[in-house]
Amino acid sequence: MTRRLADQLATNIHHYIADTGMAPGTRLPERTLADHFKVSRSPVREALTRLASQEIVCAHPGGGFAVSDRVAPPAPGAEVEDGQPTTESEQVYMAIAEDRLRGELPDRFTENELMRQYGVTRGQLQAILRRMTQEGWVERLPGHGWMFLPVLTSSETYSQGYRYRLLIEAAGIMEPTFRLDREGLLRCRAQQEELANGGARTASPAALFDANSRLHETIAACSGNSFILDGLRRLDRLRRLMEYRKTVDRDQAERRCREHLTLIDLLLADQREAAADFMRLHLRNAAREKASS
Template identity: 55%
Template sequence: MPQTLSAQLVPSIIQYINNQSLAIGARLPERALAEHLRVSRSPVRTALAKMADNKLISRHPEGGYVVAEGALSCSPFTEPVKSNADEIYFKIASDRLTGELPEKVTENEMMRRYGITRSLLSDILLRIHHEGWIERLPGHGWMFAESMSSGGAYNESYRFRKIIEPAGILEPTFKLDETSILQCQEEQVWLCNGAIFSVTPAQIFDANTRLHEAIAACSGNMFILDSLRRLNRVRRLMEYTKAIDREQALRRCKEHLVLIGLLLEDDREAASDYMRMHLSDASREKQAK
């Protein structure tokens, strides 16, 4: 059975609850969640209803939903059910990267191309929109955002990251957001404990970019964070073309835990050096694929 966008939003809502340190009984307004997740209110409403049915949150007597104990004890990193929606999603990513999909597309064209219903396509497009590599055109159709399409650009992206990410840790405005970093630590531990061998390439990419962007945000330098976010958006599809070596991915997650430990100890010089080494090793492995 295809995994709908609302089902995909459940882990994100749980993570939002944890990141915001919301207490039991705190309200969960649809509008705020929709804006945070960059989706419409309809799938958020459906996701909240499913969460209430599963006792993760509670329905408020006056309408809406509030945090329940279930959400606080549930891991936000639960593996979603794999479905043909994931297969179509990765097929669209591959077709766009190889140029088989043009910059501008219509829903009717994509329904015919992939042989899927409008409902399933809508969920997939909303997921892609949420990730930032497609935008709805005024009135009709969709337009793909810029993406990285050459190996040379991909290698340059790593060299750029080795400039800005270690430097961000040494910024005079650096201030560790311990809550955010501990959330990332929990996710990396979950991956190291075996999930790395079963999750999708998109989940690995998202988990790792969350950590790197959280560290960049601690720099206090908005240009470092904005540059990294833009770079991560345009390199997402290129990452999907790389053969996934799960053992290498596990090693990178373990390195992330070492990096987090250095940051929590406030050893920023060592953390900066380790970040540079970590990116150099990752770049060398990716170029070999």
């Protein structure tokens, strides 16, 4: 492991904490961070140690590290692995997403074409493409070039997606194989509480989507039914860009996060029938709000 990798990863984790609005005290599992940044746990451990020396993270009573109550946002212009400020990278990412939805980008493309069109370096673009690959809406072609994968592009298919979620998500809570992931739900709860307490008013559309889909997929995983979890994950990949395109009503976003807290608390209290009923209500409300945005 090189010093440069640890330095880059420490900066990336700092941005990740800030961009997702993690509350002080939120645990930072090495495995979760390693999966997110597609690295092994060793550089994550070294990066967290460096962040601890800067008081960005602190020791967690249960072991490992957590977000410090003294954490500050990354310095303006602080660079992440691709050498580009996070805000600029997000702008390019969102521009590509919007152009793809408008049909202004072909199914197949090369890095050189996107570099010229969006005025970014190869390193900057490759970091964005890695993110898109992880999210499941582009893939590298054998030999040369890239290809966009299918996504939802019409209001009708978007509505069908919500109707599908109504069929599977509440049912998953009532599966006989349901097993509560308490630690996973508590992590989601800390994030949703931060969003409900003001974070939803400043979070990017991508950060909101990631936090909310993470909660719903965590609940689907509790079902013990791999088809329910796989179906929801596939749908989330398809609907991601449509969600970005929707106008973000900050009041509605905050209210949905409060609904998420109610849903989590019902599950933690083992009130599964009430949680399933609330899931249906929550999804119907979200579908209605999204249809008008």
